[in-house]
Amino acid sequence: MIERQHLRIIMQIERHGSLTGAADALHLTQSALSHAIKRLESQLGTELWQKNGRTLRLTQAGEAVLALAQRVLPQFDHTEMQVHQIAQGKQGVLRIGMECHPCYQWLLKVVEPFLLAYPQVDVDVRQAFKFGGLHALHGYEIDLLLTPDPLFLDALTYIPVFHYEQVLTVASHHPLAGKPMIEAGDLANEVLITYPVEPSRLDIFNQFLTPAGGSVKRHKTIETTEILLQMVSAGRGVAALPDWLVSEYADALGLCQIKLGARGIHKALHLGYRKEETPGGYFQAFIDMAESLGRTGAVKSETD
CATH class of the missing domain: 1.10.10.10 (Winged helix-like DNA-binding domain superfamily/Winged helix DNA-binding domain)
Structure with a gap:
């Protein structure tokens, strides 16, 4: 048939x-x-x-x-x-999808030492699955999903590999730069720059502004991380970004990070995979190296 x-x-x-x-x-x-x-x-x-x-x-x-x-x-x-890789004596290809824009910068810190430790394994990073990686994981189009917002389902396993804080990012000369923390009302007259994602899925809205009844003067979207940071550095707006990302560019671009609210917004990057595929070999090694980076800020090669 x-x-x-x-x-x-x-x-x-x-x-x-x-x-x-x-x-x-x-x-x-x-x-x-x-x-x-x-x-x-x-x-x-x-x-x-x-x-x-x-x-x-x-x-x-x-x-x-x-x-x-x-x-x-x-x-x-x-x-x-x-099956083809087994027949050819190759170790394999690890296909990774991402559900957040800044994930790419963090992922590179794991990919570089992983490729050195496993020279016969290729890594394919699928940025096309930004904010749609769950479907790709279910559909066998990727093997691992890197996401800050895991949707816990019976068929999937998620492992937190890196904890961070979402902070308000401003230019060092910005009037808000000296504040110990930001309250929702502080952003009423600010231009907020974010990645092109629905506001309901952005932490700055769903965990900070919306619960407090706050708003911004204008919401502007930019897809590229480097351009977004340059805009903030030039005083064209403010942004809510992972603290580790801001720290990397702070000195070069004159950026300042401020806690969002008294408690802050605490997040974690997760690696998700299909529960039916128990990690082993290079698959598990990649997860281990990601966890090592999350704990220490540096990844040790398996060959060390």
């Missing part, structure tokens, strides 16, 4: 919207592709797509097959990759 090749065809039809695009992507002739689906439609007793001018549109049955393809094909690819 439904075979893997059928799933690949349906995926490409959805992606390209035409037989030509799908056939080119799969390195098949259009007639071979069309014949394969017609045979499947005959077995299923229903059409999987319909022509709409020069494009193809999936039917309700085709959408059902597409949903199956989106679930199953990444698992096929994941298993094939593992």
Whole structure:
């Protein structure tokens, strides 16, 4: 009945919207592709797509097959990759996704010594999964998810690897720079610069401003960490950032960090993985090195 090749065809039809695009992507002739689906439609007793001018549109049955393809094909690819690495005598590839913008700077501190300690293991960092990594982890598109906001589910395991504090970041010449802590009312006339994330998911809003009924003069978003910090340094606004990140740029850019409220906002970076895949070998080693960095601020190589 439904075979893997059928799933690949349906995926490409959805992606390209035409037989030509799908056939080119799969390195098949259009007639071979069309014949394969017609045979499947005959077995299923229903059409999987319909022509709409020069494009193809999936039917309700085709959408059902597409949903199956989106679930199953990444698992096929994941298993094939593992088996291929075993056959080639390679140790593997560790695929890491991130759910926070500043995570990349922190992750580099682990990746560099890890690559030195495990020269036969490649690391693939997927920044495309920012703020959508949970789906990628469930779909076998990544092996580890680095996130400050874990969603605890039965199928996943999360390990806190680094604790930090979210602080208000201002230029050293800013009027707020001398305050021992920030209250919600202090930001009423400030331009708040954040990463492009929904305000409801930002700690500065959901853990500080919103509970206190506070607000800001204007909310501006910038995607790049370096540009965001340059804007703050130039006095164009303030930002809520991890204290470790601010410390790294404080001297060079003239930045000052201030506690948000009397208690502060305390967070932790977590590494999440599928519970079915018990860590071992280089997988566990990466987690151990991340925890070591979190405890000491430095990572020791396994070869030391």
